Amino acid sequence: MDLDVLTKWLMSDGSGYDIVEVDTTILGDLVNAGLIAPQFITSTSQADWHSVAATSVQINQAVYGFPHLMCSFFLFTRDEQVAAASTIDQLIKALSSTPTTKYRLVGNLDSDWDLPALWVTSYQDSDNSASEVMAFALHDYTKNSFQNMRKFVELCNRSEDENHCLDGTFTNNNDIPTILFARHQAAAMFGFAERLFSVLKYGNSNEYNNIKVIPLSIGSARNQPLFFTDAFVFRRNMSADILNASRLFTEFMGTPRMQAAIVGSGDSPGSITDIIQQRLLNTTDQVDESRFSPDLAAALLNDCKTAMNRITTLSEGPEASENILQCFLRLLNALGTQHIETELQYSLQAIPGPEPKQEPDIRFFHAILQTNNSIQLIERYFVMDIAPLLLGTQQQAILLQTKEKVFGQLEELINIGVDKALLCMIGYVRNILNEQKRSDFKPESDLFISECSPICKRVVRSIDNQIVRLDQTVDGKNLTSILNEFGLRFHRLITDHVFKFEYNISGGLMMLQDISEYKKCSKKFRSSTVEQLFSILHALVNLLVVVPDNLRQVITEGHLASLTRDIIESFVQLRTDYKSARLHAMITTDQ
Numbered sequence: 001m002d003l004d005v006l007t008k009w010l011m012s013d014g015s016g017y018d019i020v021e022v023d024t025t026i027l028g029d030l031v032n033a034g035l036i037a038p039q040f041i042t043s044t045s046q047a048d049w050h051s052v053a054a055t056s057v058q059i060n061q062a063v064y065g066f067p068h069l070m071c072s073f074f075l076f077t078r079d080e081q082v083a084a085a086s087t088i089d090q091l092i093k094a095l096s097s098t099p100t101t102k103y104r105l106v107g108n109l110d111s112d113w114d115l116p117a118l119w120v121t122s123y124q125d126s127d128n129s130a131s132e133v134m135a136f137a138l139h140d141y142t143k144n145s146f147q148n149m150r151k152f153v154e155l156c157n158r159s160e161d162e163n164h165c166l167d168g169t170f171t172n173n174n175d176i177p178t179i180l181f182a183r184h185q186a187a188a189m190f191g192f193a194e195r196l197f198s199v200l201k202y203g204n205s206n207e208y209n210n211i212k213v214i215p216l217s218i219g220s221a222r223n224q225p226l227f228f229t230d231a232f233v234f235r236r237n238m239s240a241d242i243l244n245a246s247r248l249f250t251e252f253m254g255t256p257r258m259q260a261a262i263v264g265s266g267d268s269p270g271s272i273t274d275i276i277q278q279r280l281l282n283t284t285d286q287v288d289e290s291r292f293s294p295d296l297a298a299a300l301l302n303d304c305k306t307a308m309n310r311i312t313t314l315s316e317g318p319e320a321s322e323n324i325l326q327c328f329l330r331l332l333n334a335l336g337t338q339h340i341e342t343e344l345q346y347s348l349q350a351i352p353g354p355e356p357k358q359e360p361d362i363r364f365f366h367a368i369l370q371t372n373n374s375i376q377l378i379e380r381y382f383v384m385d386i387a388p389l390l391l392g393t394q395q396q397a398i399l400l401q402t403k404e405k406v407f408g409q410l411e412e413l414i415n416i417g418v419d420k421a422l423l424c425m426i427g428y429v430r431n432i433l434n435e436q437k438r439s440d441f442k443p444e445s446d447l448f449i450s451e452c453s454p455i456c457k458r459v460v461r462s463i464d465n466q467i468v469r470l471d472q473t474v475d476g477k478n479l480t481s482i483l484n485e486f487g488l489r490f491h492r493l494i495t496d497h498v499f500k501f502e503y504n505i506s507g508g509l510m511m512l513q514d515i516s517e518y519k520k521c522s523k524k525f526r527s528s529t530v531e532q533l534f535s536i537l538h539a540l541v542n543l544l545v546v547v548p549d550n551l552r553q554v555i556t557e558g559h560l561a562s563l564t565r566d567i568i569e570s571f572v573q574l575r576t577d578y579k580s581a582r583l584h585a586m587i588t589t590d591q
Contacts, residue, residue, distance in 0.1 A: 003029055010035040012236040019246050021068060024056040024229045031059055036233045038062040048254075056229040065231030066250040072225040073114075073121060073216040076181060076199065077188040083212035086223040088122070088148045095155055095187055103186035105155040106177035108170040118218065121226040122149045125219020152218040178202060190216050245310055252303065297335055297374045301381055304331040308385070318393075325395035328386055329402060335378065336406040340371050344410065348417040354427040359462055362421045365473040365482075368414055372478070375407060418482055425466050426489050432458050433497050441507030442576065449509040456514040460521050463490065467524050480526070487525030491533045494518055498541060504576045508544030515541045535559055540571045548577070551586040 003026070009016040010030070022030065030036045041063045053067035075091075077083050085091040095104045109115050126148050156165035170176050175198055181189035182203030189195070193213065200208060215225040232250045234243070304327060311323040347367040352360050382403065390396035436455050452460075467483070474482060494515070503511060515538050522534035539559040546554050554560065555568050565587060572583050 003033065006030065007033065007035060010233070010235040014235070014237075016235065018235055018238060018242055019232050019249065020235075021230050021232050022065070024065065024067075024231050027057065027064055027231070027233070028059060030233060031064055035235065036064055037236045038064055039066070039234065041066075050227075052227045053229045053231075057231050065233045066254070067229055067231045068250075068253060069230045070227045071192050071194075071230075072227050073118060073190055074193050074195075074213050075188055075190050075216045076195065077212050077214075078207075078210050079187060080212075082188055083214050085217050087125075087220050088151050088218050089220065091217050092151060092155060099157045099159045101159050103156075103158065103164075103180055105165070105188050105190065106170070106180050106186040107156070107165055107190035108174055108177065109153060109156070109165040110168045110171045117226070117228070118152070118216075119146075119149050121216065122152060122218040124226055125217070125224055126221050148218060148220050175202070241314065245314070248306075248310075294370070294373065296339060297377055300331060300335045300339075301377060304328065304381075305385070308389075312389070321390055321393045321395045324386065324389050325399055328382070328399055332378070332403060332406050335374060336410065340374055340410060341413065343367060344371060344413045344417065348413060348420065351417065351420045352424050354420075354423040355431060356424055356428045357431065359428055359465065360424050362424065362466070362469065363473075364417045364421050365470060367417070368478060369473050369475070371410055371414065375410065378403075418485070422482075422486055422489055425462075425486070426493055429459050429462055429490070430493060432462065433493070436497075436501075438501055441501045441503045441511060443504070443506045445506075447506045447510070449506065449513050452514045452517040453510060456517050460517055463521055464524065483525045484527040484530065487522060487527050487530030488533070490518075490525075491522070491530060491537065494534075495537060498537075499570075499574065501574065502576050503544045503574055505545055508541075508575070512538075512541050512545060536563070540568070543568065543571050544575055548581045548583060548586055551583060555587055 006020065006022065006026075009020050012035075049067055050070060053070055057063055057065040057067055075082070079094065081094040082091065085094050109118070153163070153166060156163045158164075164170055165177075177186070177189050177191070178195055178198040179202045180186040182199045182201075184203075189199075196211070196213060199211065215223050217223040232253070234246055238246065307327050308324065311320060311327060315323050344367055347364045351362060351364050382399075386399070387396065390399060432455060436453070440453075466486070470479060470482060470486075498511060498515075501507070501511075515534075519531075519534040519538050522531050525531075536559045540563075543551070543554065543560075551572070555563075555565075560568060569584065569587055572578060572587060575581075575583065577583065
């Protein structure tokens, strides 16, 4: 990073920035230039600092920064032998010492940062002494200090004497090595850990578990990663309020949930990491209800409220309105998109397929409940605390539009999930019904039918179980809507099932007994429409057992009176005596 640029950014008069994140390798330059001041750090603040990170922000026992991120060079490969290499010679053996037309290793070495850093790493991993090997590497310009680095560079050679790692081919587009590795055109790739995002983006995201990411082995003695640390530094001459706000900011950025959000941001600002998405969307497990965290929602709201207090204290007028807008937008993104939407996606994908062999336990409905609870928290906070601050401003309209867009996206996911869940629940019932055979409804001898079939009992039991689960996890209008749709689909399923068979009198009585039980079950959907449909279906199935001479009268009574003759005849045609008894003539209007 250019020291001249940092000098402008860290001006003590506040004309630049209050906080800047820098690589700690230049921390000494910033201290010598008088751009940053030492910080008072409590032991509590330092409790979770990595020892390397803690050392990197200290100069003469004074702390000049707050460690934030650590990074190192890694090797990416799909090969077990390559992944097992811990020295440069083992790596050469695994990748082959003979250049070919194919890439063995790819990555960018035409860099005034990466090449020296890799050289220091190689020197460190080739020295067994306990001395400060980095200092020796920077000053020991001997032939030996370059030998292992040369071996590493030559792994990029191809048989045509090409070395695209060194000749600038990869300099202008750092994604080229990633694309080569992602598309299996290179056996291995080196780079920082975040390159994995691009590997999955350009290649097959399902390969996540096949790609090995290990510390880069380019020494002859051991494989010990060289870490680089980024840290937040403060400009000099801050007021007490700004200094306190800056410390609160760095503490917030260091919290586990913010670290997770940053690590999971992928290569697109504000996006959900491709890695996390694939891990969530490719799982076949049911959703773990604990993934929806009411505590996280409450914590994010509290953080937002704290930030709002600082905003209203430190800014006013149009500036305050814009700051309030940006703060609430970040809350919508963190809670609405990165948390709730991600967990909805996870729980949606965890719903079993449309033909489950075992009764499904659809916990997606729990996700709906948690989503609605979180939305209510956000909405209440907006109405009570945010809307009054933005009344009549342009930011109010922007915020309303964005909020509705986020909520609309969540509602769309819920609708998709409900549809998939109902398909699964109905699919399981269909599998039960499919156990009934054609011969079941054309028994050779007359049977005494006093109760519904065992299949019907299993169907009703499954419906009861699903409705109980719905009552436990969904409420209000959502419950009413889902139960109604569930009932309509159940009616469609039973109707289609009736049309699969032909019926003699005993078989018709058996189906009528089952339909009577389904009609009782329909009341549990708490939908007048569903109840009426099953009453009509019961009347239609009753036509399977009506004495032929009574058909003409029966079809003019009750629910059947309002139905077309085509609908009525479609059921009468299911009787085995339809042709022999000339039932068509019994139900036509001109007879």
